[in-house]
Amino acid sequence: xxxxxxxxxxxxxxxxxxxxxxxxxxxxxxxxxxxxxxxxxxxxxxxxxxxxxxxxxxxxxxxxxxxxxxxxxxxxxxxxxxxxxxxxxxxxxxxxxxxxxxxxxxxxxxxxxxxxxxxxxxxxxxxxxxxxxxxxxxxxxxxxxxxxxxxxxxxxxxx
Numbered sequence: 001x002x003x004x005x006x007x008x009x010x011x012x013x014x015x016x017x018x019x020x021x022x023x024x025x026x027x028x029x030x031x032x033x034x035x036x037x038x039x040x041x042x043x044x045x046x047x048x049x050x051x052x053x054x055x056x057x058x059x060x061x062x063x064x065x066x067x068x069x070x071x072x073x074x075x076x077x078x079x080x081x082x083x084x085x086x087x088x089x090x091x092x093x094x095x096x097x098x099x100x101x102x103x104x105x106x107x108x109x110x111x112x113x114x115x116x117x118x119x120x121x122x123x124x125x126x127x128x129x130x131x132x133x134x135x136x137x138x139x140x141x142x143x144x145x146x147x148x149x150x151x152x153x154x155x156x157x158x159x
Contacts, residue, residue, distance in 0.1 A: 029078040029079050029080055031075070031078075031080055034071060035071060035074075035075050035078075035080060037057060038053055038057070038068070038071060038072065038075065038081075039075075039080065039081075039094055039098075039101070041053050041056045041057060042081065042092060042093065042094045043094060043097070043098045046093075047084075047091045047092065047093040048091065048092060049086075049089045049090065049091050049092070050065070050068055050069045050072055050089075050090060050092070051065070051089075053068050053072065053092070054068040054069075072090075072092050075092075076092070079095060080094065080095060080096070081093060081094055081095060082095055118135075
């Protein structure tokens with residue numbers, strides 16, 4: 001308890017922490033740019049050894065094998081990857097899919113508002129005409145799926 005206000009004690013802590021969020025999206029650790037590069041390799045190649053990740057990254061930049069090994073250990077400590085052993089080789093797997101990571105980014109940066117993400121991309125003019133066409137097609141397909149699911153539910157079918 002802290003000081004008094006006209007003789008009334010004011011509690012220091014009411015046990016409420018507004019920053020606490022138990023949602024898995026918000027519990028996901030944030031990767032550094034280098035860790036994100038490693039995650040991209042794991043998402044594209046699937047479970048991979050240190051050597052496989054190193055070979056992929058070393059194609060584009062000067063990077064030491066030990067650096068990749070150390071980063072993967074740190075990423076495991078942070079909860080970004082898991083490993084299992086195959087003989088004497090550690091094989092690493094991302095703990096979160098690319099989609100889960102994208103959802104987390106959307107939630108943290110745009111408060112979950114996908115339209116704001118798209119608007120930001122459009123404002124920066126980083127989307128080519130071909131990409132806009134692909135996005136348009138994906139939106140149409142998503143609408144069709146959603147309409148089909150709604151119809152199925154209305155008719156008592158399982159989706």
